[in-house]
Amino acid sequence: MADLTGIDVEHARALHEAENARFVAERPASMALLERARASMPRGVPMSWMDDLYEHPPVWVSHGKGARLTDLDEHSYLDMYIADMSAFCGHAPDQVVDAVARQMERGIQFLLPSEDAIAVAEHLAGRYGPPQWQFTLSATQANTEVIRLAREMTGREVVLLFDGKYHGEGDATLVVLENGRVAPEMRGLPGSISGQARIVQFNDLGSLAAALEPRDVALVLAEPAMTNAGLLMPEDGFHEELRRLTRDAGTLLAIDETHSLVCAHGGLTRAWGLESDFLVLGKSIAAGVPLGAYGMSAEIGALIAPPEHSRVVSGVAIGEVATGGTLFANALSMAAARVALLDVLTEGAFQRTAALGRRMAVGLREAIERAGLQWSVAQAGGHAYYFFEPVPPRDGASSRLADDPDLRALIRVFMANRGVWESGWWLGPTVSVAHTEADVDRYLELFGEFVAEVTRG
Ligand SMILES: Cc1ncc(COP(=O)(O)O)c(C=O)c1O
Structure with a gap:
């Protein structure tokens, strides 16, 4: 049957x-x-x-x-899976293989910036729009830092997500709707994350407006077209309204292009003329060599610089938004990204x-x-x-x-x-x-x- x-x-x-x-x-x-x-x-x-x-x-x-x-x-x-989009450059593209081999010989990890980082940040600014960039080792970590910056910037805690999303394995985004209520998505997650997240259906502007109305949402984290529950396209006017509603509610908006960057040269952000406060990238931007990135305005970027009142205690700047990791933005990832972006993802x-x-x-x-x-x-x-x-x-x-x-x-x-x-x-x-x-x-x-x-x- x-x-x-x-x-x-x-x-x-x-x-x-x-x-x-x-x-x-x-x-x-x-x-x-x-x-x-x-x-x-x-x-x-x-x-x-x-x-x-x-x-x-x-x-x-x-x-x-x-x-x-x-x-x-x-x-x-x-x-046809291409490692969940991360091998969008193809496996072992010659240009990246050469660049990675060269960088291996010169050393890959210094905890100091390499000039490739500037070239990559400048290129991303021209290609996707946001003028300032920071780098991590994965899109999960980029989203984690974006959420922290948004919380710091707005003084709010709640993150709003669309049902069917996946934005990585950070606690804040591992939530689902269970009988209409937000609940931890998997085991091992603190119950408290349920109270810090709201979930609405994609394309449902009425529910979105209602969820933003209490003015306690720090950030809406959205893909331009959803890619982790099938390919769900935005309806006409959805993104314009999303931008307008978030602005009106004092909520920041992050567009996560980790997957959708494969759809167009400047991502769907550029293809569709989207506006956001943060733009998140990962997976294929360094041809699968670990790298995550997020772009933001200069105003938000200023939050990453330690504020005036910060003090350094045991080498840690107190008063700084929590970002960074030892291997983030290492010379190997940045060398791979430079070649992947300029020579492969043309x-x-x-x-x-x-x-x-x-x-x-x-x-x-x-x-x-x-x-x-x-x-x-x-x-x-x-x-x-x-x-x-x-x-x-x-x-x-x-x-x-x-x-x-x-x-x-x-x-x-x-x-x-x-x-x-x-x-x-x-x-x-x-x-x-x-x-x-x-x-x-x-x-x-x-x-x-x-x-x-x-x-x-
Ligand atoms: C839209 C989106 N954002 C972020 C991530 C997290 O990427 P990663 O697992 O490389 O941290 C994924 C992974 O599938 C994703 O689909």
Whole structure:
């Protein structure tokens, strides 16, 4: 019997079992390593997501080049996940490999600024808008510092987020709606974070206005288009109203472009002419070499300079907003970012990835139609997402309702068994700077094969 996605459930279940068995049988080296690793690492992985993100066991990677990665069983995959956007420059892009090798020879970590940092900050200012920049090692840390600055600047504590968001693993953003109330998202988080966050649905301006009305919100942290619950596009006028409402409420606004920066050369901020108080970047800006960044106005930047009354106690400036880390803005990350931004993430690269993104979206829609399914596709630049319902949802709650985790897991393992590394369920396929038309066509061919197979039952 077909379920809401239009797929025959029994047929899908049988196919899933067969694909899972094939996946394990064809990867003896990965399975043996996983067994060995369980003794030295919880769940047998160095970071729990590596086990969490996939329903099938993780494969152990050997290397990657361009749009492909290879596992230790010598399976090569066309990579449509690109490491959750962080490999948008492609794997091991030559220019960055050279720059990183050069910097390794010159030393990578001094706790002193390197000139590359100025070049990167100047470039980011010209490309994205905000004149002042600070650097961390990840977007999580950039968001954490942005939240602290906003709290200091406004004298308020509450952070407002959109349902279905992900902004990293900082306590302040790891909250969800549970029966309409804000609650910690996972275990190990203090209950107090619930009181410091508010969550509304994306595109719901009425709820947004009501949530800002008490004038206790320090910061709204938003993606321009939401990317972690499918690709959810803003409705006409949403961002203008978001800006107006935050200004009226004395609330600061941060646009998190960590993912969406892959959609356009100046991010969706520049493409759509958005205004914000902070702009957050990460993942691919240094071609996957760890680096996070946030941009801000000169007025907010002044908060980072110790205020007049600050005193230095045991080397720590008391009265300074809490930012910084030993490895942040290290010379290696900055050298990688300089080359990634100037030589890899060029305007031409974004024109090409956007054209490939359009090709991918058109091809996905055609395959869906051929299979007689009522699914829909959203696309922005080189990034796309297929929803299992006829119209793309407008917010996180409806996106969750429309989804079918089992079906996503089946698509992923079906594709992995045929040499394509499909994206995570929340994200959707993305082309990198290294992808070609032939790569997109191969992906579409396999997607077509999948929908034909799964609707056969
Ligand atoms: C929009 C957004 N912001 C921030 C982050 C956190 O990035 P990182 O895990 O590199 O700290 C993510 C990660 O997926 C993200 O999607």
